Amino acid sequence: MAMQPGADATQSGAGDPIDEPEALRRLEQRDDPADRYYAAWWLGHERSQHPRTLPLLRAALQELLSAGGQPEEDCRALSLNVLRAMVHLDAGAAKEEILSCLAHHDSHIREEATRTAASEGFRESVALICSQLSADDASDDRLIEAQIEALGDLGDAGAAVIDTLVRFSDDPRTLIRSATLRALLQLTEDPHWAREFPSLLQSSSTLVRRGVLLDLGAVGWMPALDWISQSPIENSIKLIALRGLAEHPRGLEPLSLNTEQANQMVLAAMDQLL
Amino acid sequence: MTSDSALNQAIASVDAARTSTELMQATTALVRCNDLRSIPKLLEVIGFNNPALAGVALSGLVALGPEAAPQILDRLDPQNYGARAWAVRALAEIADGCAMDTLVEALGNDIGPSVRRAAAKGLGHLKLTGDPDEINSQRQRCLQALSHGCQDGEWVVRYSCCASLERLLSEGDAERQAIQCLRERTSATERVKVVRLRAALALQRLNAG
DSSP, X not given: OOOOTTOSHXXXXXXXXXXXXXXXXXXXXXXXXXXXXXXXXXXXXXTOOOTTHHHHHHHHHHHHHHTTXXXXXXXXXXXXXXXXXXXXXXOGGGHHHHHHHHTOSSHHHHHHHHHHHHHHTOTTHHHHHHHHHHSTTOOOHHHHHHHHHHHHHHTOOOHHHHHHHHTTTTOSSHHHHHHHHHHHHHHHOOGGGGTTHHHHTTXXXXXXXXXXXXXHHHHTBGGGHHHHHHSSSOHHHHHHHHHHHHHSOBOOGGGTOOXXXXXXXXXXXXXXXX | OOOHHHHHHHHHHHHHOOSHHHHHHHHHHHHHHOOGGGHHHHHHHHTTSOHXXXXXXXXXXXXXXXXXXXXXXXXXXXXXXXHHHHHHHHHHHHOBGGGHHHHHHHHHHOSOXXXXXXXXXXXXXXXXXXSHHHHHHHHHHHHHHHHHHTTOSSHHHHHHHHHHHHHHHHSSOOOHHHHHHHHHHHSTTOOOHHHHHHHHHHHHHTTOO
């Protein structure tokens, strides 16, 4: 899993504290693109449930989709933030727009739309993601990673998905390999796919080690508890990974653990890292 | 306490290190000196943004015990919150009561979530000293700061506050208000599941579910 930019407030937009009505007003106006950009981020960050939030976010995506081949940069940037915001919202009503973005010619838009579709659980996107991954120009690492992670998150363990993923399981790009093993573990819970993780965690690159740790957390792979606790990474990342093990543990059977026992072990490990 | 020459040599080796392996070896040697005069250099090393190295320096600071706390307090780096988080962790593990003001302030106001997380840990572990009234008032201060910290914007800080509230409440009176804070963390108000799990575990262990 690659670290995402713009994940915290300090990077996502400056400005004075605003409230929900102000965020909605800023998103609706058309004069200041920076204000719209910030408002979209804000509404996602605050998990806005206002009835006007989703319609305004959808309208922003519709602007992108009707702009055709060459959207203005402001429009493109806003759409990226809208797609990221929707990850935090119940954006089921925006399914049509999100799925359309999934096929957008801009690879960055496709990447964010892939994450959003996965977080919303849109299984309709599985076939398209598989076909995009099978296309020959699979050279955009971040996009591929997002697509592979989406397949794992969407939970469709059909033969077509598994075949697509297995093709990436010995990819020379470490983070793509890690994402693939993560997805295969999520879909199959077959410990075979976990065997390479200890060596991935010994990577000389801090960035790779962090990504691998977050992948294990995304799976919730309980047999990885000690690998995570002992890896040479800052505690903040270990805690995020262990949160995944506590919240959705997988791989309990070979350890003869029930969920409650697993939880207690994970929470004890987290307490040690505070 | 080591001889001056051994200490000076260890400090010089840290300064002269050119690779991360050399730096790790030199820091390990400096920690082995077990000397209060190594504190400034250990605090410098802790700020290098290398978790494995910082872990070694941290263990060195903690091994120096309560006598190290005042120096660490004096040298908290206002510019580098990564370094501050490690230093506050050292204070949390040393657990000397002299750190209380700093930990309360850090939990309430520090910009770094990892600093607030470590401060919350410390407030649950401080060794409180004095007569019973003094101890009680210090404990109240910790409980108050941790209860307030249960509203932090970062889940990991709220998690740390729950763990520390459990620890504080397991010794001495179970304060109604602090128990209430833990209960709130198990409810739907808390949107992060692992925090709900931790708060529920705390209440279960305190027999206050």
